[in-house]
Amino acid sequence: MAPEDFAFISGMLKQRSGLIIGPDKLYLLESRLSPLARRRGLPGLTELIAEMRKPSAEELRRDVTDAMTTNETSFFRDIKPFEEMRTFALPDLLAKRADRRQLRIWSAAASTGQEAYTLAMLFKEMGAKLDGWRLEIIGTDLSNEVLDKARAATYSQFEVQRGLPITLLVKYFEQDGEHWRLKQPIRSMVNFRQHNLLNGSSSLGTFDVIFCRNVLIYFDQETKRKVLEDLRKVLAPDGYLFLGGAETVLGITDKFRPLPDHRGVYAPA
Known part of the structure; x- marks a missing residue:
């Protein structure tokens, strides 16, 4: 070339x-x-x-x-962040938001939707604990092509075998030939939108939790700083940011602080 x-x-x-x-x-x-x-x-x-x-x-x-644009993703990818969400971040936020009973969660760079739908299934599994709560999950990506697939919520046998427990496959999916489609109650919990992280995110509103995992690794230092500081602007002061296992805020921005006992989870500084 x-x-x-x-x-x-x-x-x-x-x-x-x-x-x-x-x-x-x-x-x-x-x-x-x-x-x-x-x-x-x-x-x-x-x-x-x-x-x-x-x-x-x-x-x-x-x-x-x-x-x-890399669109690598899977259900319950790396499992640990979802355990941290279920056992740490979510119980804390449920206590803090008990008066208004509303949570907004953002899956940034959502690709074909597995991360956002994993969160939806995680919430659904909590059952009565979330009765009366308004949960809003927003999934965004730069690519309209992958967002179309996310909205269709139809996955191959290979895709559902990557990290998805068989109990949840049987419970929340219906088979369609050689593919599996998420049932409507889970699909309806997620709203997908086209969005470029480089353009700022104020138009999306404020979130209690942001998942922005395995995205920053593709950026240079200045772009990482800009994206992280934009994320801080739309994260509630007592909310949580989840990054990928190979990502950190250290040496990039002072707008977030790591939580020592919760790897990959960050709070506003």
Whole structure:
């Protein structure tokens, strides 16, 4: 790939998604964008980038950004954050919010929806403890394509086997041929919206809990700081932020503080 082509596409991806693509990730561009080039009837990446440079190619630039955004996810991914939610954050918030009986939870970079729906199932499993409570789960992602799949809530056998207990599969899903679809009571608990974390989040309102896991690892230091400080603006002063196991706020921002006995959980500083 010509240096000027690499500079163009890597710069566009950073501007639109925060994704950092170095020269060592050329293979990633090839593997993810070659299928898109073929669907467009283009011989390869050189021709694809030439098309992207045209002023009228906004849809193509959006498709390229979607293709390059990592959408790895699964039900109950890494399990520990959901245990922390169930045994620590949620009981604390239920006590604090007992007067208004309302909670708002945000699953940022929700991809195809498994994280948001895991939270919905976790709440459903609490049964009578949440009777009379208004629970609002918002799932957002940059990609409209993955959000369409999240809203459809239909998953392959492989996808439901990754982390989802068989008891919950039987209880909350119905089989549709070779796929499994979440039942309406769980689907109705989650509202999905298109949202770019780089653009600020004030339009989404204030949240009691934010899950923003395995997202910051793809950003440079300055973008991490900006995103974290934007998240602080929409998190309640006594709320909780959940990050991925390889992520931290230390050395990036002083707007959050880690909770020593709860790895991956952060509170506003």
